[in-house]
Amino acid sequence: xxxxxxxxxxxxxxxxxxxxxxxxxxxxxxxxxxxxxxxxxxxxxxxxxxxxxxxxxxxxxxxxxxxxxxxxxxxxxxxxxxxxxxxxxxxxxxxxxxxxxxxxxxxxxxxxxxxxxxxxxxxxxxxxxxxxxxxxxxxxxxxxxxxxxxxxxxxxxxxxxxxxxxxxxxxxxxxxxxxxxxxxxxxxxxxxxxxxxxxxxxxxxxxxxxxxxxxxxxxxxxxxxxxxxxxxxxxxxxxxxxxxxxxxxxxxxxxxxxxxxxxxxxxxxxxxxxxxxxxxxxxxxxxxxxxxxxxxxxxxxxxxxxxxxxxxxxxxxxxxxxxxxxxxxxxxxxxxxxxx
Amino acid sequence: xxxxxxxxxxxxxxxxxxxxxxxxxxxxxxxxxxxxxxxxxxxxxxxxxxxxxxxxxxxxxxxxxxxxxxxxxxxxxxxxxxxxxxxxxxxxxxxxxxxxxxxxxxxxxxxxxxxxxxxxxxxxxxxxxxxxxxxxxxxxxxxxxxxxxxxxxxxxxxxxxxxxxxxxxxxxxxxxxxxxxxxxxxxxxxxxxxxxxxxxxxxxxxxxxxxxxxxxxxxxxxxxxxxxxxxxxxxxxxxxxxxxxxxxxxxxxxxxxxxxxxxxxxxxxxxxxxxxxxxxxxxxxxxxxxxxxxxxx
Numbered sequence: 001x002x003x004x005x006x007x008x009x010x011x012x013x014x015x016x017x018x019x020x021x022x023x024x025x026x027x028x029x030x031x032x033x034x035x036x037x038x039x040x041x042x043x044x045x046x047x048x049x050x051x052x053x054x055x056x057x058x059x060x061x062x063x064x065x066x067x068x069x070x071x072x073x074x075x076x077x078x079x080x081x082x083x084x085x086x087x088x089x090x091x092x093x094x095x096x097x098x099x100x101x102x103x104x105x106x107x108x109x110x111x112x113x114x115x116x117x118x119x120x121x122x123x124x125x126x127x128x129x130x131x132x133x134x135x136x137x138x139x140x141x142x143x144x145x146x147x148x149x150x151x152x153x154x155x156x157x158x159x160x161x162x163x164x165x166x167x168x169x170x171x172x173x174x175x176x177x178x179x180x181x182x183x184x185x186x187x188x189x190x191x192x193x194x195x196x197x198x199x200x201x202x203x204x205x206x207x208x209x210x211x212x213x214x215x216x217x218x219x220x221x222x223x224x225x226x227x228x229x230x231x232x233x234x235x236x237x238x239x240x241x242x243x244x245x246x247x248x249x250x251x252x253x254x255x256x257x258x259x260x261x262x263x264x265x266x267x268x269x270x271x272x273x274x275x276x277x278x279x280x281x282x283x284x285x286x287x288x289x290x291x292x293x294x295x296x297x298x299x300x301x302x303x304x305x306x307x308x309x310x311x312x313x314x315x316x317x318x319x320x321x322x323x324x325x326x327x328x329x330x331x332x333x334x335x336x337x338x339x340x
Numbered sequence: 341x342x343x344x345x346x347x348x349x350x351x352x353x354x355x356x357x358x359x360x361x362x363x364x365x366x367x368x369x370x371x372x373x374x375x376x377x378x379x380x381x382x383x384x385x386x387x388x389x390x391x392x393x394x395x396x397x398x399x400x401x402x403x404x405x406x407x408x409x410x411x412x413x414x415x416x417x418x419x420x421x422x423x424x425x426x427x428x429x430x431x432x433x434x435x436x437x438x439x440x441x442x443x444x445x446x447x448x449x450x451x452x453x454x455x456x457x458x459x460x461x462x463x464x465x466x467x468x469x470x471x472x473x474x475x476x477x478x479x480x481x482x483x484x485x486x487x488x489x490x491x492x493x494x495x496x497x498x499x500x501x502x503x504x505x506x507x508x509x510x511x512x513x514x515x516x517x518x519x520x521x522x523x524x525x526x527x528x529x530x531x532x533x534x535x536x537x538x539x540x541x542x543x544x545x546x547x548x549x550x551x552x553x554x555x556x557x558x559x560x561x562x563x564x565x566x567x568x569x570x571x572x573x574x575x576x577x578x579x580x581x582x583x584x585x586x587x588x589x590x591x592x593x594x595x596x597x598x599x600x601x602x603x604x605x606x607x608x609x610x611x612x613x614x615x616x617x618x619x620x621x622x623x624x625x626x627x628x629x630x631x632x633x634x635x636x637x
Contacts, residue, residue, distance in 0.1 A: 071527050078527040084520035088542040098528035
């Protein structure tokens, strides 16, 4: 089922959480809403679910206007960050709940069969008589997913589904979620503040800032062609140096960078820590090493340019220059954005 | 640390309050003495006095029609007031914890007023509202509705005094639980009632029972507010606590104690129920700036 949002607005008291968002999620697509806290991503998800109502704009499920349909009748599966499993019911009862309260009457045996089937799908066979308190966090989230899927929802909505789990479990679960999605082909929208999770899992990433969409594209799009400084910063470590743009060239501490189609004036040069080569001499921005931090796969070097700006870059483990060494930063794949 | 070897706090360790055995012993002695004098002794006296003229006289007092009526009236009041305040408590806790509305914090404070106000104030204010010279006095009289010096007045006064008991147990619990469970249930297609009965209620039942037990004990024991509005008409509007006072004023000490022993028995039952519920995890959650429950006059 395709989801379309047209100019959706939401205001809490005096705070405008969502400023006229328009978004399309194609049938069968897996889309991530990515943004820092306060960017409005959860609010958008809750409006799609019907847990909040939009103050303006429309939400369509396929051709049907779902804007004012209550959550109960909207036919969505919602997975909460903190699972929201019913603590007084067993795993089996939790999964069966939606089928029991449904307006569509089901045979007891049909419900039991479906519960077993779903437990197998989420790889928790045999755990149906346990209570939520007796299983691990990762297992709970899988039960929550099974419970949401039990009512055959038109769309699946997940609010920070792995936010409360530790790193290893998180990685396993998201690969697994991708598998399930590919198997079922259900339209899925999920919210996360973790860029790695969004890039790892989604077909398309929608990046939000202060209630607005700042970029909407495939993981490759947003990584290779960040729309602005915010996206660049948010997707990973980034260095920033002030630049002066003149006639399609950005000048940074005496070094020119291409900035085609940019308006003359103040700008900012952004680049990733992995895109720097340290040169003892030659071209580049002159800098001095302040500190070297060792990491399992590389060395992180903290340096200061002669212009007084801090820069961090990654060097191979063989990097042998120490504190106080002077040299030049050769920057690749740098991007220039207009100064805010 | 071996306390037997410690005649005084060792200098090398930072001295802690109460480390000195003399201090510890005297503190314990004082606490035990006060408990014996102020709690255990009076209860013992009730028991001893109630049966001082033999079990026959005890039975006679209890079987006395006025006493029987007082017991029934008290039970009837509890049967009406406790369910009403339970429903009120759930509704109030639900409203405060699950909705956002202006005046939420104010409502939270208002609900707790009966805890901090002397019950006699409640009684007197009911006189002013429903009494003959009161706000609705003429209206009520012309409609021939009797509130004061009758069961409705007693129930109203009891309701006022015990309004916060259930709400106060539920609010912190429901606040901690948040709205996720209800939202999950509705997103799965459950109706409002279904959500309440199969998701909300099972998760608050122990705290709710705890509140009900405390509320019931207080309704049955309420004296101050009820004594103002009931008019103390023997055999008609005398609740058990009022009846005890009446017997006492009649110089029927044994009768008073016999009746009092019933209330004391209720206290013991309440205590057992309270402990049993606390084992279930009810009533131990942090309360919201709750004043200590006031003791009865």
